[in-house]
Amino acid sequence: MRYVLKKTATMLATLLVVSLLLFVAFQLISGDPATRILGTGATPESLAVLRSELGLDRPLVTRYLSWLLSFAQGDPGVSYVYNQPVATLLATKIPVTLVLAALSFAFMCAMGIPTGIICAKYAGSPVDRIVMVANQVIMATPPFFSGILLSWVLGMGLHLFTPGGYVSYETSVPRFLGYLVVPCLAIALPRAAQLAKLLRGSILEEAGKNYVRTAYSRGNNTSGVLFGHVLKNAFLPALTFLGMSLGTMLAGSLVVERVFGIPGVSSILLASIGNRDYPVILAIVVLIAAVIVVVNLLVDILYKVLDPRIGEE
Amino acid sequence: MQDAPLSQDKPILAIRDLHLEFHDHGRPEVVVEDLSFELRRAEILGIVGESGSGKSMTALAIAGLLNRHALDCSGTILFDGVDLLHCGRATLRRYQGDEISMIFQEPMTSLDPLQRIGMQVEEALRIHRAELSAAERRKMAIRAMAAAGLPDPEQVYGMYPHELSGGMRQRVMIAAATVLKPQILIADEPTTALDVTTQAQIIALLRTINAEDQTAIVFISHDLSLVRQLCHRVIVMRKGVAVESGASDEVFRNPRHPYTKALVDAIPKVVLER
Ligand SMILES: Nc1ncnc2c1ncn2[C@@H]1O[C@H](COP(=O)(O)OP(=O)(O)O)[C@@H](O)[C@H]1O
Ligand SMILES: [Mg+2]
Numbered sequence: 001m002r003y004v005l006k007k008t009a010t011m012l013a014t015l016l017v018v019s020l021l022l023f024v025a026f027q028l029i030s031g032d033p034a035t036r037i038l039g040t041g042a043t044p045e046s047l048a049v050l051r052s053e054l055g056l057d058r059p060l061v062t063r064y065l066s067w068l069l070s071f072a073q074g075d076p077g078v079s080y081v082y083n084q085p086v087a088t089l090l091a092t093k094i095p096v097t098l099v100l101a102a103l104s105f106a107f108m109c110a111m112g113i114p115t116g117i118i119c120a121k122y123a124g125s126p127v128d129r130i131v132m133v134a135n136q137v138i139m140a141t142p143p144f145f146s147g148i149l150l151s152w153v154l155g156m157g158l159h160l161f162t163p164g165g166y167v168s169y170e171t172s173v174p175r176f177l178g179y180l181v182v183p184c185l186a187i188a189l190p191r192a193a194q195l196a197k198l199l200r201g202s203i204l205e206e207a208g209k210n211y212v213r214t215a216y217s218r219g220n221n222t223s224g225v226l227f228g229h230v231l232k233n234a235f236l237p238a239l240t241f242l243g244m245s246l247g248t249m250l251a252g253s254l255v256v257e258r259v260f261g262i263p264g265v266s267s268i269l270l271a272s273i274g275n276r277d278y279p280v281i282l283a284i285v286v287l288i289a290a291v292i293v294v295v296n297l298l299v300d301i302l303y304k305v306l307d308p309r310i311g312e313e
Numbered sequence: 314m315q316d317a318p319l320s321q322d323k324p325i326l327a328i329r330d331l332h333l334e335f336h337d338h339g340r341p342e343v344v345v346e347d348l349s350f351e352l353r354r355a356e357i358l359g360i361v362g363e364s365g366s367g368k369s370m371t372a373l374a375i376a377g378l379l380n381r382h383a384l385d386c387s388g389t390i391l392f393d394g395v396d397l398l399h400c401g402r403a404t405l406r407r408y409q410g411d412e413i414s415m416i417f418q419e420p421m422t423s424l425d426p427l428q429r430i431g432m433q434v435e436e437a438l439r440i441h442r443a444e445l446s447a448a449e450r451r452k453m454a455i456r457a458m459a460a461a462g463l464p465d466p467e468q469v470y471g472m473y474p475h476e477l478s479g480g481m482r483q484r485v486m487i488a489a490a491t492v493l494k495p496q497i498l499i500a501d502e503p504t505t506a507l508d509v510t511t512q513a514q515i516i517a518l519l520r521t522i523n524a525e526d527q528t529a530i531v532f533i534s535h536d537l538s539l540v541r542q543l544c545h546r547v548i549v550m551r552k553g554v555a556v557e558s559g560a561s562d563e564v565f566r567n568p569r570h571p572y573t574k575a576l577v578d579a580i581p582k583v584v585l586e587r
Contacts, residue, residue, distance in 0.1 A: 210422040217376055218410035218489065219440045221402070228436075229425045307427060308473040 003304055003311045011297045018289045019071075023064050026278045032056075033080050036276060067282075076283035081275045086283045089268060094287065095169070097264035100187070100257065101249040103180055107188035108195060108245060115192070116199025120234075121226065123204055131196070138193040143252045147186035147259040154182055164261050183260045187252035191245050198241055202234040209233075236307060243299035247292045324351035325496055325529060326375065330388035331398070333370050333553075337383045344370045346553040348388070352497065355527040357519070359544030359561060361537055361576065367553040368533045369418075372501045374398060375531065376415040377405040392497075410437035414490035418502040420483035424474040431470035434458060434489045441493060453492060461488035462518055480511035484518070491522055498522065499531045504539065516543055537580050541565050549573045 034050040035042065051057050055066065067077060076086040115135075119128045138146075151163040161182050169176040206212065207230055215225045257266035265284055272280040304310050333345040345367040352358050360368050373379050375390055377397055390397040392413070395404060414437075417423045424433055434454040438445055445453070451470070458466035461484040474482055483503060490498060500519060504512040520543060522528050534540050540547055540561060547561040549570065557570040568574045 210417065210419050211425040213378055214417065214423045214486070214489075215425070215436070216378055216409070217415045218437045219406045219408075220436075221406060224440070229428065232427050233425070309426065309475050 004301055007297055007300045011293050015286075015290055015293050016068075018293070019068065019286050020064060022282060022285055022289075023067060024060065026282050027060060027063075031276070033276075033278070037080055071283070071286070076286075077279035079272075079277050079280050081272070081277045081280075086279050089280060090265065090283065092170075093263060093265045093268055096262060097250070097253050097257065097266070098291075099169070099177075100180055100183060100253040100262065100264060101246065103177070104184040104187035104191075104249045104252065105246055107184050108192045108249070109242070111188060112192035112195030113199060115196035116238075117203065117226070117231070119196060119200040120203035120207070121222070123200070128200075132200075135193040135197055138189050139197070141190060142255075143186045143190065144255050144259050146189055147183060147256050150182050150186055151260065166260070166262055168263075179260075180262070183253075183256045183262060186259075187249055187256050191248060191252075195238065195241060195245070199234060199238050202237045203230055206230045206234045232306065236303070239299055239303060239306070243296050246295045247288075250288055250291065323353070325354050325392065326352040327391040328371075328375070328388070329391070331371065331374060331390065332385075332387045333367070333374060333379070334385040335383060336385055341385070344553050345374070348550075348553075348555055350548055350555065350558065352529050352531060354496075355523065355529055356546060357523050357530045357532055357544045359540035359547040360531065360533045360550055361535060361540050361547060362550035363576075364535060365552075366550040368535075368550055369501055371550075372415065372499045372531065372533055375497070376413060376499050377409055378415070406440075410490075410495075411441040411493050412495050413497045413499070414493075414495040415499040415501065416483065416486045416490050416503050418505050420479050420486055420503075420506060423486055424482055426474055428473075429470070430458075430472050430474065430477070430485055431455075434470075434485065434492055436489065437493050454488070457488040457492040458485070460522075461485070461491070462514065463488065478511075480507050480514070483507065483511075483515055487515075487518060487522070491526070491528065494526050495528060497529050497531065499533075501533045502535070503532075505534070505536075512539070519543065537565065537576055549576070 032047075032051075033054060034047045034056065038046060038050060048057075055063060058066075070077065074087060078084065079086055079089055082089060115131060119131050122128050141149075151161065154161045155163040161179075166179050167175040203226075211229060212225055215229050220228060253264060254266040254269065256262070257264040258270075268280065269284050271277070272284075328351070329349050331345055331348040332343070335342040335344060348367075348371060350358070360371065362368055370379070374386070375397065379386065386398050388398060392408065395408075397405060397408070397413075424430075431451065431454055434457060435450045438450045438453060442450075455466045455470060458469060463469050463481065463484050469477070469481075469485070474485075477485065487503075498519075503519075504515050507515065516539060519530055519532065523530050532540065532544055544561045546559065547564050548555050548558040549564065549572065550556070551572050557564060557568065557573045564573065565577055568577050
């Protein structure tokens, strides 16, 4: 319990530092939002009025703190460009991206873990060799490319899927999820290949350890040794990879959303970067950072649950 | 020294012309050559020899733990009417942990680091006595742990390997290996990694197990003084070949083979005359 509290405190501190750095960095590179909103022809007086309306005349620390306070209450400010609260702009988009990333993560585990186990169990067999070669190719294929390929084969070729036929979750949740299957495959495939390879290697390494010989000496069969002992030990190195994967999944989602025309965070993020709409960019980046930090916390807790040797002073 | 068990006891394990040969590095490498011996009920048989003489390979062969893919094996290891060297894996598993158990030289790494001690001691019960309830298993495990000299077995039951010393871990290994009171316990240099005091305690424990449960023990060591203290009979191995065997008192008092003589001469006198 103390371990969890300590890790949570570390997580919050990390988030604060990250958000402060991002906030300051965006302030420094943003130039003058008032000029951007009113155009270069605006009078100094009207610029000054807008600046004080936006709170830009206050010191940086004050601005950060007030931003932080309202962010924590679910209000990350007002978009410079759309003249709307950022929260309203993102409200329908964030769930789409999160579902896309989470589903991709699930796909990655569902494909990568069994493949790794099977390849390790039949290491050196033709199955293992073929899968490992295929793995190598898949690993090197970026999601946008496999996305295009998949929608071409599954969509044009097999008619299993309608490219561009996105259905909002507000219309129909099953059809929304159905449309996400192919994009999620595209995001998950390269990471699943990496996970399979990592897990296979880790299982084979554990299989050579002395406790495995002990387990056999008690009358275990191969499955008993694998599922009773080896897998849990072999899973530990994979856990860090799983944690890092969620960040990769989010990044992959942003790209794949473009390929498949999914109205997630991607379109508004790119538009805001083009418009230098910093309140929007800041909100999205801090949210992504928050997701990644929380996932890391979960990974740390999971480590502690799985490995009794961790966190003992 | 103890009295040898009655010599008319018929052997429970008979090894005939055991031949083990690696063929994984291109040229074949013979590690055990034409080895024959018998193990009688309730006897403690020592196997001594310098490192690399094939003792561990012999032990693994009896315990059914050889990697048969990497080895050419011939000869027979007869137990309970079955040739353990050539029988199917399923047959082998019936005996492993139930009638034949093994403990190893490396107590620090021979336990699963992520599994509680109790679960590991009970493992043979889960495999071979599936009909037992969890409570019965726990009772038997704690009894075996107490018999193996673990202080406060109820508490150790819930602990993890990293919380125990090497000596304690070897006791856990012994408890797990003897929880089903096997006919044969193979101990491959079980005290080599331990300090002298712990070593003596483990030796005493093996003697007790042998005396109380009539468990036959194959005790492997390169330490002749230990073998002499513990074993009824001894086999001296060198480069895969048994060069001498006999009652251990006899072999140590009156070594015939020059290799045995050299080994005996290397024992400090103080120990020999004890
Ligand atoms: N995988 C292997 N390939 C080839 N030779 C091996 C292999 N494993 C062990 N050996 C050899 O087998 C011989 C016997 O080893 P071992 O039974 O462990 O000896 P001991 O236990 O008496 O010290 C050694 O000479 C060792 O080099
Ligand atoms: Mg050895």
